[in-house]
Structure formats: structure tokens, C-alpha cells
Amino acid sequence: MRVLGKMIPSNYEYFGPEQHNADMKNIVANTAESVRIIGQVKGHWDGELDAVVAMANKEVITEREDHSDYLYTADISNSTPTLHRIAKVIGFTSNTQTRIQMQRPGCNHCRHRDPAERYANPYRVQVLVALAPWEYGQCLFFNDTIVDKWQAGDVIYSEFHNIDHFTTNASWHTRPLLHIIGEPGESLKQLLAIKEKHIFQL
Numbered sequence: 001m002r003v004l005g006k007m008i009p010s011n012y013e014y015f016g017p018e019q020h021n022a023d024m025k026n027i028v029a030n031t032a033e034s035v036r037i038i039g040q041v042k043g044h045w046d047g048e049l050d051a052v053v054a055m056a057n058k059e060v061i062t063e064r065e066d067h068s069d070y071l072y073t074a075d076i077s078n079s080t081p082t083l084h085r086i087a088k089v090i091g092f093t094s095n096t097q098t099r100i101q102m103q104r105p106g107c108n109h110c111r112h113r114d115p116a117e118r119y120a121n122p123y124r125v126q127v128l129v130a131l132a133p134w135e136y137g138q139c140l141f142f143n144d145t146i147v148d149k150w151q152a153g154d155v156i157y158s159e160f161h162n163i164d165h166f167t168t169n170a171s172w173h174t175r176p177l178l179h180i181i182g183e184p185g186e187s188l189k190q191l192l193a194i195k196e197k198h199i200f201q202l
């Protein structure tokens with residue numbers, strides 16, 4: 001974990017120009033397979049979220065330089081058991097990482113694709129869970145699809161390694177997402193195959 005001071009590189013400085021030119025010329029139409037909301041988590045996590053926000057507001061915490069525009073917490077599973085349990089109820093069974101991405105007002109995470117090796121050997125799936133209701137000015141883009149107007153608990157699935165994506169927060173509210181990556185169990189594999197929304201009860 002790194003505690004960052006004031007000299008934080010922008011996404012552009014971090015990635016460099018070659019990232020911006022590679023494989024990013026053509027945006028194609030998404031299919032339901034590549035990005036969609038797969039369901040909603042029902043439960044209460046405001047107390048834990050408030051504690052993380054209070055901690056992160058004191059200092060910018062991140063493990064990754066390219067996420068420097070986030071208040072991006074490292075492993076918080078010990079201090080936030082409820083948030084960590086969300087991964088379980090969604091159907092992640094092993095090799096599971098949970099992180100909270102709190103994007104500050106006025107910040108962008110520029111267009112990119114995730115590294116493919118993050119999702120292979122073993123096969124892993126990544127989702128984002130909205131921890132607070134959508135605020136005007138916040139959006140996620142996946143290829144040609146805008147994801148906005150989410151509700152707290154919405155579970156957003158995408159093939160992050162196959163499609164271009166970016167996020168911006170032009171609201172006046174910090175935007176908390178729970179980022180989960182891990183091996184899907186049978187129930188989650190089935191859910192991804194049938195393409196119906198599901199309620200995940202915490």
C-alpha cells in the first residue's frame with residue numbers, strides 16, 4: 001500500500017501515449033454478453049461504508065498509481081465484513097478480491113482495457129457493485145454503452161478486458177463502487193449464462 005502525497009501523476013502521464021493509441025480506434029456496439037446489470041444486492045452496509053469514507057477522506061490511499069484519482073482503498077476485508085460478504089452472496093467462491101473504488105468529484109479514469117491475464121488461469125470474473133445511489137454527473141462507459149442512473153446494490157458485469165471503458169465523476173459526490181474479481185461458482189456461472197436479473201440477499 002502507498003500513501004500518496006500531492007505529486008500524483010494523471011492517468012495520461014501514467015499510461016503514456018502508446019496506451020491511448022493501442023487497440024482503441026474502433027468502438028463497437030455492445031451485446032448483452034459484454035455489459036449488463038446482472039442483479040441487485042439487498043442489504044445494509046451504510047455504517048461500514050461511512051467508516052471507509054471517513055478513513056479515505058483523511059488521505060489518498062491506493063495500491064496503483066493509475067488509480068490515483070480515486071480514494072482507492074486496499075484490502076479492507078477485515079474491517080468491512082459486510083462489504084466483503086457481498087462477493088459471497090453474488091456467487092464468487094475463490095481467489096476473490098474486494099476493493100472499494102471511491103472516485104472523487106472532478107476525476108476521470110481514462111479510456112483503457114484491463115489486462116487479459118487478470119481474468120485467466122484460473123478463469124475469473126469481475127463485477128462492480130454500486131454502494132450508493134447514482135448522482136447526476138456520474139457515469140461509466142463500456143464501448144458504446146453508458147451505465148448511469150444505477151441504484152444502490154446494482155451489480156454491473158462487463159468483459160473489462162475485451163472492451164474499452166472509462167469512468168468520470170462530474171457530480172459533487174464521491175462515488176463508491178465495490179470492485180470484485182474472483183472465480184465464479186456454479187450459481188454465478190449459471191446466472192451469467194441465463195441473462196436474467198437476480199436479487200442477492202445479504
Ligand SMILES: [Fe+2]
Pocket residue numbers: 112113114160165
Ligand atoms: Fe478497467
